[in-house]
Amino acid sequence: MLLAELEVFHSRPIAPTRRVAIGVAVLPTAPPPGFGGLLLGGIVAAFIPEVDPDLLDDLTRLTHQVEAGQRISQPRLRHRLQADRVGLSKCAHRLVGTGEELRFDLHESGSPEPNVLAAVYAAGRLDPTVRPAVLAAMRRAMHWRADLGPEFVEYLTETKSTANWSTLGGRDPVVWALGILGLAPEANERTAVQDRFRDLLRNAHPDHGGDVDDAAERITELTEARRILLRS
Numbered sequence: 001m002l003l004a005e006l007e008v009f010h011s012r013p014i015a016p017t018r019r020v021a022i023g024v025a026v027l028p029t030a031p032p033p034g035f036g037g038l039l040l041g042g043i044v045a046a047f048i049p050e051v052d053p054d055l056l057d058d059l060t061r062l063t064h065q066v067e068a069g070q071r072i073s074q075p076r077l078r079h080r081l082q083a084d085r086v087g088l089s090k091c092a093h094r095l096v097g098t099g100e101e102l103r104f105d106l107h108e109s110g111s112p113e114p115n116v117l118a119a120v121y122a123a124g125r126l127d128p129t130v131r132p133a134v135l136a137a138m139r140r141a142m143h144w145r146a147d148l149g150p151e152f153v154e155y156l157t158e159t160k161s162t163a164n165w166s167t168l169g170g171r172d173p174v175v176w177a178l179g180i181l182g183l184a185p186e187a188n189e190r191t192a193v194q195d196r197f198r199d200l201l202r203n204a205h206p207d208h209g210g211d212v213d214d215a216a217e218r219i220t221e222l223t224e225a226r227r228i229l230l231r232s
Contacts, residue, residue: 001097003028003039004028005024005026006122007022007091008091008092008118009022009090010089017080018075020082027039029126032134036134038095038157039095039104042106042148043115043118044141045148049145051077055078059116061176063135063139065182066123066124066131069124079113081121089110091107091110140156174229177228181222182200183196197223
């Protein structure tokens with residue numbers, strides 16, 4: 001039984017212009033991260049070992065920007081997102097249920113970067129209420145270095161603390177903190193950090209519409225990000 005699917009369109013590795021587009025996306029997320037989140041995490045885990053290490057900080061930052069619903073500048077990871085699929089190669093990634101087991105059928109075609117990018121951009125199209133859980137699972141998948149079997153599913157859905165930047169896929173705490181606060185590197189000034197922190201803290205509080213269940217973790221996350229940036 002097909003549980004989730006994502007089509008990725010990408011330019012050939014030798015093409016002078018590197019492009020990526022998203023095709024069919026069947027990504028159920030109930031309860032989060034759902035089968036859709038598991039598939040996206042599996043794509044990340046499968047391709048991340050081959051991603052240029054110099055691009056990992058930007059990838060982590062991108063996941064936080066997508067989670068926050070920010071406008072994403074292009075290109076990212078040296079690839080430009082586009083809607084047009086003409087002239088691009090297609091590969092399909094699927095999560096299939098076979099009795100009591102889940103099987104990841106991933107088409108390892110093309111460079112790793114467009115596949116990981118497509119997974120992150122696809123997560124950005126999900127409902128904002130489930131997007132944080134899905135992207136948190138995808139950041140967790142960035143650390144996986146084994147087969148995509150039952151242990152991977154358990155690992156990806158395990159509850160974890162969000163206060164420690166290193167558990168969220170960041171190699172550089174400043175990069176992680178900038179992503180949490182949604183700040184560009186050039187905006188890393190004390191006043192900008194404080195102002196952004198106050199705005200996000202207000203939005204995270206249940207009295208101002210923040211999710212009651214997630215408020216404590218979100219406030220802890222924001223506080224840690226501010227501490228890192230003001231110290232740096």
